[in-house]
Amino acid sequence: MSSINQSGWKPEMGSASDSAPATYTGNKALMLEEALIFEIGTAGTTGVDLAEAPKVASRLGNLERHRDIGLPGLSEPETVRHYTRLSRQNYAIDLGFFPLGSCTMKHNPRLNEKVARMAGFADVHPLQPVETVQGALGVIHELAHWLITLTGMKAVAMSPKAGAHGELCGILAIRAALTARGDARSVILCPESAHGTNPATAAFAGYAVENIPATSEGRVDLAALKARLGPDVAGVMITNPNTCGLFERDMRDISDAVHAAGGYVYCDGANFNAIVGRVRPGDLGIDAMHINLHKTFSTPHGGGGPGSGPVVLSAALAPYAPLPFVDKDGDQYQLVEEETAGEHHGSSFGRMVAFHGQMGMFTRALAYIMSHGADGLRQVAEDAVLNANYILRGLEDVLEAPFAHSGPCMHEALFSDNGLADGYSTLDIAKGLIDEGYHPMTVYFPLVVHGAMLIEPTETESKATLHQFIGALRSVAQRAKAGDPSLKSAPKYAPRRRLDETQAARKPVLVWREPEHAVAAE
Numbered sequence: 001m002s003s004i005n006q007s008g009w010k011p012e013m014g015s016a017s018d019s020a021p022a023t024y025t026g027n028k029a030l031m032l033e034e035a036l037i038f039e040i041g042t043a044g045t046t047g048v049d050l051a052e053a054p055k056v057a058s059r060l061g062n063l064e065r066h067r068d069i070g071l072p073g074l075s076e077p078e079t080v081r082h083y084t085r086l087s088r089q090n091y092a093i094d095l096g097f098f099p100l101g102s103c104t105m106k107h108n109p110r111l112n113e114k115v116a117r118m119a120g121f122a123d124v125h126p127l128q129p130v131e132t133v134q135g136a137l138g139v140i141h142e143l144a145h146w147l148i149t150l151t152g153m154k155a156v157a158m159s160p161k162a163g164a165h166g167e168l169c170g171i172l173a174i175r176a177a178l179t180a181r182g183d184a185r186s187v188i189l190c191p192e193s194a195h196g197t198n199p200a201t202a203a204f205a206g207y208a209v210e211n212i213p214a215t216s217e218g219r220v221d222l223a224a225l226k227a228r229l230g231p232d233v234a235g236v237m238i239t240n241p242n243t244c245g246l247f248e249r250d251m252r253d254i255s256d257a258v259h260a261a262g263g264y265v266y267c268d269g270a271n272f273n274a275i276v277g278r279v280r281p282g283d284l285g286i287d288a289m290h291i292n293l294h295k296t297f298s299t300p301h302g303g304g305g306p307g308s309g310p311v312v313l314s315a316a317l318a319p320y321a322p323l324p325f326v327d328k329d330g331d332q333y334q335l336v337e338e339e340t341a342g343e344h345h346g347s348s349f350g351r352m353v354a355f356h357g358q359m360g361m362f363t364r365a366l367a368y369i370m371s372h373g374a375d376g377l378r379q380v381a382e383d384a385v386l387n388a389n390y391i392l393r394g395l396e397d398v399l400e401a402p403f404a405h406s407g408p409c410m411h412e413a414l415f416s417d418n419g420l421a422d423g424y425s426t427l428d429i430a431k432g433l434i435d436e437g438y439h440p441m442t443v444y445f446p447l448v449v450h451g452a453m454l455i456e457p458t459e460t461e462s463k464a465t466l467h468q469f470i471g472a473l474r475s476v477a478q479r480a481k482a483g484d485p486s487l488k489s490a491p492k493y494a495p496r497r498r499l500d501e502t503q504a505a506r507k508p509v510l511v512w513r514e515p516e517h518a519v520a521a522e
Contacts (some may be wrong), residue, residue, distance in 0.1 A: 031495065034085040038512045041072025047079065089495045091439045097465050099441040101412040101454030102195070102243060104273060104295040111371060112298060112364040121363045126355035130335055136359055137333035141326045143366040147291060147310055150377070151272075152282030155318035157311045158325065158362070159353050163270055166290025166309030167201040167237070169322060169352055173288055173313060174235050174264045175205060176320035176349040183262065185234035191220050193243040193446045195268055207234060214448060217406040218244035218414075222253060229261035239268035240284070241275065241410035243446040244403055245388065245454070255285025264288070264317070272296045273458075274385055274411035277378030287314040296380075297365035308361035319347045324356055383459035384411045387466060391455050394470040398477045402449055411458075417451030421483035426451040431498055432476035434491035438469065 026033030058064050074082065091098075098105035116122060120135050130137070144156045157173075160166040171188070178185055188202035191212045199209040212228065213221045220238065236258050240248040248254065255265045267281055267289040273296040281289050293299040293308045301307075313321055324337040335356065339348050372380065385408070392413035396404050399415040417426040430440035430453075442454040457466055479487050489498060 028493075030088075032085050032088070033495075034082065034089070036512055037074070037082055038072050038514075040078060040082060041074040043070050043072055044068060045073030047073060047075035096437060096439070097457070097461055097469055098439050099455045099457065099469060100439070101245070101414070101442040101456040102270070102445065103301070103442060104270075104292070104411075104456055104458060105301055106295075106298060106458035107460040108298050108300055108364070109368065109371070112367040115367040116360045116363045118363075121359055124359055130333070134333055137326050137335060139359075139366055140356065140362050141328055141333055143362050143369070144310070144326065146366070146369050147312055150276060150280070151289065151291075151312045152280030153286075153289070153312035154282075154315040155313045155321055157313065157321045157352075158308075159322060159351075159356055160290065160309045160311055161353065161358065162307040162309045163195075163268075163290055163292045164197040164201060164309075165352065166292075166311045167197055167266070167268065168205065169309075169311045170266045170288030170290060170313075170317075171201055171205045171207070171235075171237075172322070172349050172352075173311075173317045173320040174266065176347065177264065177317055178234055180320070180347060185232055185263070187233050189225065189228060189233060189236040191238055191242070192448050193218070194237060194239060195243060195270060198237040198239070198268060202237060212236070214244075218242070218246050218403040218448070219248055219406070220250065220254060222250045222257075225254060226257050229257060229263070231262065233258075233261060233263045235264035235266055235287075237266045237268060239271060240281075241271045243454075244448070245409040245412040245414050246403060246406055247275075247410050251284045251286075259285065269312075270295060271411055274381055276381050277374065278381050281312070282314065287317050288312070293361050293365045298368045299361045299364040308358045308365070320349050322350060322352045323348050324351070326356075380459050381411075384457075385409075387457040387459060387461055388413050388455070390463075390466055391457055391470065394466070395473060395477070398474050398481070399453070412454055412456035414446075414449060415453040415455070416449050417453070417480075420477075420480045424480040424483065424487070426453055428487050428490065429453065429473075429476050429480055431490040432479065432487050433473065435493050436472040436476065438472060 093105055093107060120133075121139070124133050124136050140158055144158055147156050148154070157166075157169050160169045186208055187210055188199075188207040189210055189212050190199050190202065192214050202209045210228065212225050215221050219242065225236070236254065238248065238251075238254065240251050242248055258265050264287040265285060267284075267286040269281070269289040269291045272281075272289075272291055276296055288311055290309045290311045291297075293310070294301040299308065311321075323339070324335050327334050327336050369377065388411050389408050392401060392404065392409050395401070395413070395415065400418045401413070401415050403409070403414060417424070417429070420428075426443050430443050433440045442452075442456075444452055445454060446452055457469075476487070486492075491498065
């Protein structure tokens with residue numbers, strides 16, 4: 001039995017029951033029922049008095065609207081209440097712990113948010129003269145310096161907008177390097193546990209994709225990889241630490257083998273938060289790696305505008321990096337938008353975006369790096385790994401942990417639904433966790449594990465938070481093992497009950513239409 005059970009802590013169970021009387025409003029105390037905005041307001045009315053618009057000649061041609069727009073009219077308090085009530089039904093990092101694995105959701109320090117809103121960062125325009133945005137360009141240049149330093153690479157492309165976009169950048173750089181030497185290779189190798197965007201990116205770039213099997217320990221089969229290498233292999237796309245939450249111990253040997261065969265090594269850097277400050281990917285022989293700024297450096301996860309996925313490059317790929325990039329000439333920064341002679345960007349494969357990148361992400365990431373310092377960033381990785389192993393050891397006696405025998409995990413712990421009662425699955429556990437007040441963990445990924453449950457606690461969570469989550473998940477897992485029938489209809493206490501997710505995905509209802517009985521009554 002784990003020490004967590006021996007601590008005597010027991011999660012409080014909800015006092016609500018199925019026998020509780022229904023309320024007239026549908027509200028449950030402070031959990032307010034909220035109708036659609038179309039059901040609250042009335043089309044053709046408005047909550048404000050507007051002067052009659054002057055008649056002007058239309059310049060829209062055949063695009064001119066010929067009927068009412070159909071938006072509901074609400075008063076100001078009705079509008080504010082509507083969106084406030086909806087916000088209360090949305091789970092957020094400021095409300096509770098996100099156990100999502102592979103899609104790191106961690107606390108975004110408010111210091112970073114304050115910096116991102118500073119004048120000169122929040123209000124810059126991409127078409128401003130360079131002399132008016134020297135501070136912003138300085139931030140991009142400084143962040144680029146630290147990303148290169150932390151990864152041990154030669155150059156970095158700052159313009160990719162997200163992880164998958166960064167993957168494409170790396171693969172296009174590899175293709176440009178191969179083209180420059182007249183080498184028409186056609187295959188990219190991907191491990192079985194690769195993120196789904198890896199093979200998709202390779203295929204989008206025109207490569208055939210072949211899988212490399214994993215060992216029983218959940219790592220890349222080095223012998224199988226070496227056996228497949230040949231003159232048609234452009235490179236390998238590998239995630240390290242991998243999607244099973246394990247560090248690829250043979251990474252250096254993998255890189256050496258791929259390079260000896262004339263290929264390049266792309267690393268999916270989604271999990272860099274597990275090794276930042278402790279391992280430099282450049283020392284492992286990696287040629288290109290994207291960095292999800294939201295995962296490692298605390299920028300918002302898709303919120304606040306476009307994301308950011310800078311790509312660090314080895315000396316072999318640095319000349320092929322995309323434009324534009326920031327350079328410093330004396331005390332002045334400049335945005336280089338044309339190919340230049342020299343070792344960096346000398347044979348750029350071109351542009352990936354119209355403008356340089358997401359300023360808000362750059363300022364938040366640099367604020368995070370500078371406020372932590374070298375020792376703090378090292379502790380980020382150490383605490384992330386510590387928390388994940390705490391989760392792993394606290395649950396491995398009630399949930400199967402398929403790779404627990406492989407040694408400590410890295411930033412995320414992986415479980416399967418093997419051992420549950422007949423008819424019960426990962427989906428039931430996920431729905432049960434909603435009743436416990438948690439957003440479920442990543443489910444059914446990676447595909448190499450049956451009924452996978454991937455949990456990533458991140459370094460920002462306390463021991464008390466982990467205790468409570470472990471207690472809640474243990475409780476739900478034990479119900480699933482005992483065949484508790486009430487779990488099959490969970491969640492019971494959420495604003496909405498269990499949905500038919502297959503139908504919702506295949507036949508989504510995207511447009512509200514007034515009910516027929518209401519039209520008939522009029």
